[in-house]
Amino acid sequence: MNPKLKTHDTDLLCEAILSLQTVDECYAFLEDILTISELQSIAQRLAVARMLDEGQTYDDIEKVTGASSATISRVKRCLSFGADGYRIVLDRTKK
Numbered sequence: 001m002n003p004k005l006k007t008h009d010t011d012l013l014c015e016a017i018l019s020l021q022t023v024d025e026c027y028a029f030l031e032d033i034l035t036i037s038e039l040q041s042i043a044q045r046l047a048v049a050r051m052l053d054e055g056q057t058y059d060d061i062e063k064v065t066g067a068s069s070a071t072i073s074r075v076k077r078c079l080s081f082g083a084d085g086y087r088i089v090l091d092r093t094k095k
Helices: 007-018 023-033 035-051 058-065 069-081 087-095
Strands: none
Touching: 007 023, 007 035, 035 069, 035 087, 058 069, 069 087
């Protein structure tokens, strides 16, 4: 984890997220704290990460998600060299 991100406020945000117990509670919280555009962007990045993890091509990912090649590249860099946040979520939510 990047120590520059760790503050009292970000700790509280993480604790708030961890306190949510249902998908509906999560939707309600995210709808209150994010704009629709921010929520869609975050969801798109997770979809891109899942597709990259499955070995899909940039072209396929662009067609399915509408993500730009810059977004796909950024997510791929996080998967390869990031803090493993995507990896944790992808491994725990594999179906």
